[in-house]
Amino acid sequence: MSSFGSIFKVSTYGESHCASVGAIIEGCPPGMPLSDADIQPQMTRRRPGQSALTTPRNEADAVQIQSGVEAGVTLGTPIGLMVRNKDQRPHDYTETDHYPRPSHADWTYLLKYGIKASSGGGRSSARETIGRVAAGAIAERYLKLAYGVEIVAFVSSVGKVHMPDSETDNDLLSEDYLKLLSTITREKVDENSVRCPHQETADLMEERIVEAKSKADSIGGTVTCVIRRCPVGLGEPVFDKLEAKLAHAMLSIPATKGFEIGSGFKGTEVAGSVHNDAFVKKADGKLGTKTNRSGGVQGGISNGEDIYFKVPFKSPATISQEQTTAKYSGEEGVLATRGRHDPCVVPRAVPIVEAMAALVIMDAVLIQNARKASASLLPPLETPLPPSMSLPPPQKAEEIVDEIVKTQQA
């Protein structure tokens, strides 16, 4: 449906050419400082027209908080968000009245609803992602303030141009690449307009995008995202494993075709004895894993290591190049789509991936905090648990929980 999350719940509305797009965010903890300015930076990173590599549609995308905040602090009540649509040019799309655009949503929306918005993809437009990015910025703000969580995404490939080490020969990611994941910042990512932190690769990527644009064509790519300092214990067995929610979130972004976490597809080729992440006592005295093929999640639950995953975005369906395709009537013809479109979506997809990641983590945090806080109120067990069911020496449930909370706050 049009909402996401179970406690931190986001509902969005808006087509590409209606009066406004917006969102309602429920479940934001009360007492958090929040203003339009805290949301705007990610909106600006997402907005069209930000560089020569993106669609020339020009929208300031200025977000306005409608409710749920007073004196600059969240009330705990629903936060209404609105962004006015300004640069609307519905006339651009008249040609597509006769043609369902290939690999676009025109045809399936008509199959689903028996009616479709007159232009620009309606609800399937990239403008729909505004609400997500705004909501994600709020989630991320909480995660940062409460736990120091860091979420950074970047472009790891455009067409056949891949970041070095982002794909491997020996089926597992290199130490260097994992180190990059553990240190990369948004500032570094934004140093070029492709949003690839490896400048030489970024240059090649830019060339590839410009080539697509010059041919009135388009090209796909991948976005990699890392979540650092994620609280442990997140993810709900069995259907709402953390990676399942992340995959759901990512595949809900327009143009995505997949998801892989940790060692992903290539990792399946490696024997368990090599692939397993052995445990070690870390510098802080706590257990951690020596390697991180799991990608920060084991059994569907976060283990405190970096969570990293990769998301493929197909080449945009809307291209100005002529395409031979059938009209709604079945008659074959040649379509050259006018309108303003991105030749490659991955640079603008970066903040969207970050936003969806933040929404998943935030909701998981609230659910886990419900459990932890509630379990911590139980009296100590009269009979200690057997060693097979607890930490040796047996600890009372609430001590474990307290310790976890402290660790997370540290």
Added chain:
Amino acid sequence: MSSFGSIFKVSTYGESHCASVGAIIEGCPPGMPLSDADIQPQMTRRRPGQSALTTPRNEADAVQIQSGVEAGVTLGTPIGLMVRNKDQRPHDYTETDHYPRPSHADWTYLLKYGIKASSGGGRSSARETIGRVAAGAIAERYLKLAYGVEIVAFVSSVGKVHMPDSETDNDLLSEDYLKLLSTITREKVDENSVRCPHQETADLMEERIVEAKSKADSIGGTVTCVIRRCPVGLGEPVFDKLEAKLAHAMLSIPATKGFEIGSGFKGTEVAGSVHNDAFVKKADGKLGTKTNRSGGVQGGISNGEDIYFKVPFKSPATISQEQTTAKYSGEEGVLATRGRHDPCVVPRAVPIVEAMAALVIMDAVLIQNARKASASLLPPLETPLPPSMSLPPPQKAEEIVDEIVKTQQA
């Protein structure tokens, strides 16, 4: 949480070594013939001990319908399902009392709950998937009876052994492979115990699994699944796109590390002009697509073409080989896990993937039928829709809907 779906909703319970595992299925349409025997075949395909390639744990996994069915017909009320656990050997696991097993869920369950089941992974055990498979068999039965839907999964790789054409050099799947997807049957898949429909590859896969087993090691692989004759119009924009729900479902299966639909990761390397699926008038007079890089889903909505996707399963974490790893106490040691385990999970994962696919499609069908049936009761519009919002010549919403229904029933 422990339930999946919004109208066709499945809740499951059960650890690896408790009295029984089971499920409650809500929202099954009334009036459908159903008995234990309709569910059992997929249970049997999933059960352990079925071949030398799987765990020797021996469970008949005989399902018993508890409620919701009378005189062999569904009542529309919740269907209770139960499978008794029989071959329990909790003593097998005593060694792991001291060690969190690497890449297993022991440690994260303890982090999450402050307590863990004494053995065998508890809720993270593969026995948890019984409820899913049973529920999926019911969903699938409805989809087959009402729409003729066919869901077939198979093993597309084990370790580095891939089915021919399942991976490509030119970044797009071959015609041959797509043809295989359009014709493959479960009978064909079950011709060998690896469940790979290409016999020579199956032989190599079996060798690879036997090699792993002989080394007390394990190996991963991928499962590919195709859904044929899927009704059009399924999937809920924007957060519950059909592929997002499929990804969620697949990543909720233990040991999965990813998901890709249609052209997937490799497709991102192809220009839009090549990647786009042009429309054509098909033999039946309806619009379809010439190619199917989209994988049967556009804009998050099914378009009637084959839906196909691939799911990677990591090598099983539990191996009998010695592993150097830390104890719960932080002390380093050497763990050799006893117990009964699969050297490779993909053969048994085949029915689980099919089940989860069926659950996703079934729930989407019910939601879309709510919309279609409700829209069809509206009176005709007084003013016809403009051409840009409807099929030319403008059709009344209910005619379109009727036509869709007819098509689906045909």
Added chain:
Amino acid sequence: MSSFGSIFKVSTYGESHCASVGAIIEGCPPGMPLSDADIQPQMTRRRPGQSALTTPRNEADAVQIQSGVEAGVTLGTPIGLMVRNKDQRPHDYTETDHYPRPSHADWTYLLKYGIKASSGGGRSSARETIGRVAAGAIAERYLKLAYGVEIVAFVSSVGKVHMPDSETDNDLLSEDYLKLLSTITREKVDENSVRCPHQETADLMEERIVEAKSKADSIGGTVTCVIRRCPVGLGEPVFDKLEAKLAHAMLSIPATKGFEIGSGFKGTEVAGSVHNDAFVKKADGKLGTKTNRSGGVQGGISNGEDIYFKVPFKSPATISQEQTTAKYSGEEGVLATRGRHDPCVVPRAVPIVEAMAALVIMDAVLIQNARKASASLLPPLETPLPPSMSLPPPQKAEEIVDEIVKTQQA
């Protein structure tokens, strides 16, 4: 939380003195004519300042559809709705900075969130109900167009002034009163500003309200609501019985203290032999009930008879009269609340009750249509059902369903 419904889902935002209040409505069937003008009438019936009996706060409450509608027709996508707050006077409330107002939500919001809106009750303000009324108007429009459903509420008591026959001596409602329920219209209800369809009683009610106002006091009352031509088969056993959802909906309206359906509290005093609604063949050849003590619902499912229920609203907590009460600090003092308030809420509650009723019925319709439409696609049973499980002579499930649909459309 801040959303209501499972398929036809309404989320609202907004406090009493923020920029705007609004709602997002998901799940509205596509192809329905809809404009601001279809929503406004109920907004106007709800708005403050409409008569001398209501708060003088003056808000036009002009609703603006933001999305989900194009060319005056619903797209099936989320409908964003917004109403700007205009006549804000936060300074009215400074005195309550020191006092939690007795029987108001100031204190409990502070207990819950650790922070509260600075004035006017924040989210607990009656302005929150704007989103519900707007959403309800959309639901009602569909129900009217598709099924001819009629929902009419009215004031059945103010203080001790009750409509004749609305309470009974013999523990069951009179024939006259049930006849009034079966014929009452909104036009009739709106003939006086109290919204009581019995003019002499309305005059007494008005006197009672004026008396309360003149004493800077307040008074409570009850609203009775009838739903006519409700489709049969609505309500989901067992937890979401239709009356359970109606009760939930009504008790979610500010100031309500109860709910009773059909014979309600008094009906418990009557023996089963008298209370039971015997079946009769009605004029149209269908089964119906001779009496209607059940209130149109049996076993949690609508049976096609009129659904009627009553909702008590307490006297408004905010009064200008002096009240001895404790400050936040615990110190006793005397509070005389300034600000603009209703001396009696029931006249304005009428459209809110109607809106919530419409939301419940609409969501139940969509869920039931999912079931009916899906069941109707199953092939006929090979073995007919035994008579104990079906209508005699045994009918195929889909015939029954078809018949039901036809009846509802008739």
Added chain:
Amino acid sequence: MSSFGSIFKVSTYGESHCASVGAIIEGCPPGMPLSDADIQPQMTRRRPGQSALTTPRNEADAVQIQSGVEAGVTLGTPIGLMVRNKDQRPHDYTETDHYPRPSHADWTYLLKYGIKASSGGGRSSARETIGRVAAGAIAERYLKLAYGVEIVAFVSSVGKVHMPDSETDNDLLSEDYLKLLSTITREKVDENSVRCPHQETADLMEERIVEAKSKADSIGGTVTCVIRRCPVGLGEPVFDKLEAKLAHAMLSIPATKGFEIGSGFKGTEVAGSVHNDAFVKKADGKLGTKTNRSGGVQGGISNGEDIYFKVPFKSPATISQEQTTAKYSGEEGVLATRGRHDPCVVPRAVPIVEAMAALVIMDAVLIQNARKASASLLPPLETPLPPSMSLPPPQKAEEIVDEIVKTQQA
């Protein structure tokens, strides 16, 4: 649907004459001691055949925990519960093959599903409530251990026999009755088989039930329930107010026709100046209310005072007395229902009301704990809140939250 709650979620299955009835409970906090014996007492209070006043159907209703508990302690994973149906006599119901029983669910189930269970009401049978009572016992156990919550229900009327002071002349409950609510125990309630704590009234009630039974008739009644030591801050504005969830829960119990909380229907007749609950500093130094017309809930949120409410149950529909009514075929006839039925359900309804109350409070506790625990992790505000938004002197959000937690644990 067939599940209740959002975090502490209960799903149930089972008809009156199937193999077993059962439930799955998700979201139970880990680390809580739990065994069959903790659940059984409420099962036994609910079971049929416990006295001459109830149905002679004889079921031990022995509950068996299937999962989610090990070594007598909850694991935090889903708890599967099962109760076998034993004393089945489906043949008792053959006569009703021709007649839909008046005021029973036979007809509406057929309208809804197009098929019905062959006997005994199927899913609408009282046996369905077994799952609720078992789940409620688990919820209650947590609430007792963690917060000392006490939930006690009792029969407040049978037919026209009411407990003294349970209804009032002056429109508000007497001091004596409120005192009874604050002290009543289950032991006291169980002193007689009617479960009315006022023995003389209980004798009259018993007479009334015996009279109904001797006439092959039935009679209704009301159950009053009090929740003491309920944590403050429970209930989610705006749609999930605590009283809305309680009303939903109560109206989901078979045979209920209403709900009122606090001063309820009669309270609407009292002026605000009398009805308002003034604040006072209580003995423990905290704010509380002098009176409690609100019934422990203000603005939809619990305030720490006793929560009390009343639920009317209609006279059971199934009576052995002859009734003139139409057959399914429309033909009029005379029905005398055989089978075993309660002449009055309220004595057995007592534990069901308690169970549903516990489920509502438990779910609300988990949601509120998610909020509190998450808010408490935010750093202190740099700028203190204005006095109008906080307690004077301004407290930091987390201090308030801490204090609340401490109070609740005290």
